Amino acid sequence: MSFDWFVLPFSIGALILIVVLISRYILWVIKLSRADRRKSWRSVFSFKLFQAVWEVFNESLLHRKIFRVNALLGWMHMTFALGWFLLIVIGSVESKFHKEKVFNMPYDPIFLRYFEHDVHGFWFAEGFTTIMDTILLLLLVATIMAVSKRFFKWIYGMKRTTKLHPGDQIALASLWLIFPMRFIAESFTAGIYGNGGYLTQTAGDIFATFLPLKSLELGAWWTYSSALCLFFLFLPFSRYMHIPTEVFLIYLRKAGVKTPDNKLTGFSEFETYSCSRCGLCIDQCQLSETTGYDDQAVYFLQKLRRNILQEESSHNCLLCGKCTNICPVGIDITKIRLLKRTEFAPEMLFNYRHYENVIHHDERKVDVAYFGGCMTHLTPKIKIAMTGIFRKLNIRYNFVDENGSICCGRPLKLAGNHMQARDLMQENKRIIIATGAKILVTSCPICYNIFKNEYKFDKIQVLHHSEYLNLLHKEGALKLTPNEEKMVYHDPCELGRMMNIYEPPREILEKSGKLIPVQKEKNFADCCGGSLANLPLSEDNRRKVSKEALTKLLAPSPDILVTACPLCKKTFSNVSDTPVKDIAEVVYERMIE
Amino acid sequence: MKTFGYTIQNDRQIDFDAADKKLYRYVAEKEPDINLCIFCGTCTATCSAAEFKNMSFRKISLFLRRGLTENLKREIESCMFCGKCTLVCPRGINTRNIIFNIRKGIEEYEF
Numbered sequence: 001m002s003f004d005w006f007v008l009p010f011s012i013g014a015l016i017l018i019v020v021l022i023s024r025y026i027l028w029v030i031k032l033s034r035a036d037r038r039k040s041w042r043s044v045f046s047f048k049l050f051q052a053v054w055e056v057f058n059e060s061l062l063h064r065k066i067f068r069v070n071a072l073l074g075w076m077h078m079t080f081a082l083g084w085f086l087l088i089v090i091g092s093v094e095s096k097f098h099k100e101k102v103f104n105m106p107y108d109p110i111f112l113r114y115f116e117h118d119v120h121g122f123w124f125a126e127g128f129t130t131i132m133d134t135i136l137l138l139l140l141v142a143t144i145m146a147v148s149k150r151f152f153k154w155i156y157g158m159k160r161t162t163k164l165h166p167g168d169q170i171a172l173a174s175l176w177l178i179f180p181m182r183f184i185a186e187s188f189t190a191g192i193y194g195n196g197g198y199l200t201q202t203a204g205d206i207f208a209t210f211l212p213l214k215s216l217e218l219g220a221w222w223t224y225s226s227a228l229c230l231f232f233l234f235l236p237f238s239r240y241m242h243i244p245t246e247v248f249l250i251y252l253r254k255a256g257v258k259t260p261d262n263k264l265t266g267f268s269e270f271e272t273y274s275c276s277r278c279g280l281c282i283d284q285c286q287l288s289e290t291t292g293y294d295d296q297a298v299y300f301l302q303k304l305r306r307n308i309l310q311e312e313s314s315h316n317c318l319l320c321g322k323c324t325n326i327c328p329v330g331i332d333i334t335k336i337r338l339l340k341r342t343e344f345a346p347e348m349l350f351n352y353r354h355y356e357n358v359i360h361h362d363e364r365k366v367d368v369a370y371f372g373g374c375m376t377h378l379t380p381k382i383k384i385a386m387t388g389i390f391r392k393l394n395i396r397y398n399f400v401d402e403n404g405s406i407c408c409g410r411p412l413k414l415a416g417n418h419m420q421a422r423d424l425m426q427e428n429k430r431i432i433i434a435t436g437a438k439i440l441v442t443s444c445p446i447c448y449n450i451f452k453n454e455y456k457f458d459k460i461q462v463l464h465h466s467e468y469l470n471l472l473h474k475e476g477a478l479k480l481t482p483n484e485e486k487m488v489y490h491d492p493c494e495l496g497r498m499m500n501i502y503e504p505p506r507e508i509l510e511k512s513g514k515l516i517p518v519q520k521e522k523n524f525a526d527c528c529g530g531s532l533a534n535l536p537l538s539e540d541n542r543r544k545v546s547k548e549a550l551t552k553l554l555a556p557s558p559d560i561l562v563t564a565c566p567l568c569k570k571t572f573s574n575v576s577d578t579p580v581k582d583i584a585e586v587v588y589e590r591m592i593e
Numbered sequence: 594m595k596t597f598g599y600t601i602q603n604d605r606q607i608d609f610d611a612a613d614k615k616l617y618r619y620v621a622e623k624e625p626d627i628n629l630c631i632f633c634g635t636c637t638a639t640c641s642a643a644e645f646k647n648m649s650f651r652k653i654s655l656f657l658r659r660g661l662t663e664n665l666k667r668e669i670e671s672c673m674f675c676g677k678c679t680l681v682c683p684r685g686i687n688t689r690n691i692i693f694n695i696r697k698g699i700e701e702y703e704f
Contacts, residue, residue, distance in 0.1 A: 346696035351670035358645045374641050374675040404644035407673035415674055415693060424673060532676045535693055538626070539685030570680055 002115035006222045007107045013229030014106065020236045021244055024273075031266030036257045043255035052254040056247050061085055065328040069280060072156050076149070079142040081243075087135050094128040110228070113186045113200075114221050117193035129197030136186075137199055139179040147176060162279040162298050164239075165306075171238035174230040181227050185220040188213045242276040246329060249274045259332060261454065262418055264339045271331045275301045281323035281333070286527055287316070287537075290544040297323035297333040304340070311344040312536065318545075319414065319533035321497035325523050338533075341416030350420040352427070355406045359431050366398040368468075369437035369460070371451075373444030374407055375566035381581075382443050382566055385588035386465060392593055393477055398435045405431065408447040409454075414533045429455050441468045443584065445494035445565045446532065452499065464495060466505035466564045466583050473508055479592040480512045487586070488518050488558040490549075490572070491525035492565035505564050505583050512590045516556045526552060528563075530571030546575045554578055562586055612660030619698040620657060626686040630654045636678035636688055646671045650678050650688055657695065669695060 029037065043049060058064050061082045067074030091109035096102060098116050108115070119125045153161050164172065183200065190196025191204030191213045207213060235241060249270045257267050281297040282288060288296055295303075295313045303309045314337055324334045370390065372383045383399075390397040406428055409421035432440055432455075440457070442448045443465045452462045463471070472478035489509055495501045502522045509515045520526055529545030550572055553561060561576060563569050564583045572580045621627050636650035637643055648671045656665040669692060678688040 346693070346700050348700055349666060349670050349696045352673070354646050354671065374677050375680075377641075378639065378677055378680055404641060406645075407641055407675040411674040411676055411689075415689075417674070530680075532689075535690045536624070536687070538687060567680075 009229035010225040013232035017232040028266035028269040052251040076145045079138045083139045133197030133199040162277040167237040171234040177227040181224040188217045239277040246274040284322040314340045318531040320493040320527035345416030352423045366396045368397040369435040371400045371442045373447040376443045379566040385584040410450040470504040470508040485559040490563040528568040528571040623694040629684040642671045
C-alpha cells in the first residue's frame with residue numbers, strides 16, 4: 001500500500017463531505033410526502049433510472065442548456081464537469097491497472113504519479129498519461145476562463161455575475177487552486193522521475209532547470225491535497241453543493257416527484273441546493289434593471305438556504321417567471337417564492353361566507369359560460385367585444401360575472417393566502433357549474449391560470465378568449481377582413497410563461513392584420529409591470545418597469561399594441577401613446593357579420 | 594346602492610384617548626402611500642366585494658386613521674384582494690399592500 005501523510009487532508013475532507021451529504025439527503029427525503037417517497041424508491045427499478053442517467057450526462061456533464069444560452073459559459077462548465085469526471089474515472093482505471101488490484105485506496109488515483117514512478121508498456125508510458133494530460137490541460141484552460149470571468153465578465157456577455165458570500169469565496173479559491181496545483185505537483189514529480197505525459201513532462205523538465213524539485217515536490221503534493229480538502233469542507237456550504245445535488249434532483253424529477261401546489265417539501269430543498277449561482281437570472285430580472293433591486297432568483301435562493309429570508313424578499317417580485325424560464329437547472333423558482341409567501345401571509349380577518357349563493361342565473365341552457373374577471377370590468381371594451389362576438393355568431397352564452405362576481409382566488413394565492421382562496425374557489429366553481437355550459441371562456445389570463453390548473457372541472461373545457469376566438473376562426477364560424485394596420489403582440493406572463501399559450505393569439509392576429517415580431521417575445525417577453533404578484537412595488541417603480549417594457553415593444557413602431565390580458569392593457573394604456581387593444585377588440589372590429 | 598362612506602361621520606368629537614394609532618403607524622411604516630389618500634371613493638366605486646357587501650376602502654382608510662380597529666376588522670374581512678382599487682386610484686396608492694399590512698398588523702398586535 002502506498003502511503004504518505006499528505007494523503008490525509010484529502011481523505012479526511014472527502015470523508016466529512018460524504019457524511020454531511022448523506023445526512024442532508026436523508027433529511028430531505030424524509031421531508032418528502034409519502035407518495036413521493038414511494039415514487040422515488042420504485043423508480044430505481046425502472047426505465048426511469050436510465051432516463052435520469054442520460055439526462056445527468058447531458059445536463060450535469062455536458063451542460064447542454066447553458067451551451068444553448070451562452071456557448072463560452074457552456075464550454076467552461078462542460079470542461080470543468082466532464083473533465084473532472086473523466087479525470088476521476090480514467091484515473092481510477094489507470095490506478096487499478098497500475099496496482100493490478102480492483103479494490104485500491106480511494107486516494108490512489110489522485111496521487112498516483114507521486115507513488116508510481118515506474119513507466120512500462122504502451123499504456124503506462126504513453127496511453128494513460130497522454131489522456132490524463134489532455135484532460136488536465138482542458139481543466140487548466142477552464143480555470144483560466146473561470147478566473148477571467150470574475151474580472152472581465154463582458155467577455156462572457158454578462159452584465160453582472162453573482163455576488164459571492166464568504167463560503168463561496170473560499171470554495172472558489174480552492175477550486176481555482178486544485179487544477180494548477182495538480183499540474184505543478186505532477187510536473188515536479190515528472191521532472192525528477194520522468195513519469196509525466198506531454199504536458200507535465202515538458203513542464204517538469206523546464207522546472208528542473210531552475211528549481212530544486214526534490215525539496216519542493218512534497219510541498220506541492222501537500223498543497224494539492226489541502227486544496228482538495230478545503231474544497232470538500234466548504235462544498236456543502238457553498239454554491240458547489242449543486243454538483244452532487246443536481247444529480248439527485250434530475251432523478252427525482254424523472255421519478256415524477258414535484259412540488260405540490262400547497263406546500264414546500266423536501267423536493268424544493270433539492271431544488272434550492274441545486275442552484276449553481278450561475279447568475280443567468282440576474283440580467284433577466286426586470287426589477288433589477290429599473291429599481292436597483294437585489295432579490296433576484298439567485299439571491300432569493302441563497303437567503304432561503306441560509307434561512308435568513310425576510311418577507312420583503314418573498315413579496316417583492318413580479319412572479320413573471322423569466323428567471324424560471326432561463327434557469328439552466330430548471331428550478332421552479334416562481335413556485336418556491338409563491339409557496340414561501342404563505343409563511344408571511346396573515347391568516348385571520350377573512351370571511352367569505354356572505355358570498356355564498358349571492359349569484360343566480362336564469363335557467364336557460366347555454367353552451368358557453370363567459371367569465372370576464374375583475375380586471376375586464378375595468379377595461380369594458382373587452383367585454384363589449386366578447387359579448388358582441390357571441391351575439392353576432394348566435395352563440396348561446398351566459399355572462400357569469402355580468403353584474404360582478406366573486407374573485408377567482410388567484411390574487412389571494414399570489415399574496416400567500418392559499419386557504420382563504422380555497423373558500424372563494426369552491427363558491428366560484430359552484431356558480432360556473434350551475435350555468436350548465438360545456439365551455440368556460442375567460443378574458444383574464446390570471447383567472448384562466450387558476451381555472452385550468454386548480455379548479456379541476458370535470459366536464460367543462462376552460463379556454464382563454466384568444467384560444468376560443470382562434471378555434472371559432474378555424475371552424476369557419478368567425479370570418480375576418482384583415483386590414484393593413486401594423487400590430488405587435490405582447491405576451492402576458494400568466495398566459496405565456498405560466499400557461500404556454502403562444503400560438504393561438506398569434507394565429508388569429510395574423511389573420512386579422514399585419515403582425516410584426518418584436519425582439520423579446522414568447523417565453524422571453526417582458527412583464528408589463530402591472531403584476532398583481534408584487535405587493536410592495538410602488539406606483540413609480542411600476543411605471544418605470546412598464547415604460548421600459550413598452551419601449552422595447554414599440555421599437556418596430558407599430559400602429560397598435562395588442563395584448564390578451566386586461567391587466568396588461570390597463571397598465572400599458574397608462575404609459576403608452578400608441579393605442580393598446582385587447583385581441584378581442586381587434587377581432588370584433590374586423591369580423592364579417 | 595353603494596355607500597361610498599361619506600355618511601359614516603357620526604356626531605362625535607375625535608377622542609384622542611379612545612383612538613389607538615398603533616395600527617396606523619404600523620401600516621404607514623410599511624406603506625407610506627396611505628398618507629396620500631384624499632378619500633375620493635374611487636376605490637369603493639370599483640370594488641368587486643362592494644357589489645355584495647358593505648365594503649369600502651375609503652371607510653377602511655378613515656377607520657385606520659381614527660384608530661377604530663373594531664369597525665376596521667368588520668369592514669376588511671370581505672376583501673378578496675383582486676386589486677381593482679389599486680388600478681383605479683388617482684393617487685397611485687398601493688391599496689392592496691395596505692389591506693395586507695392592516696391584516697398583518699391586527700394579527701401582530703392581537704387587537
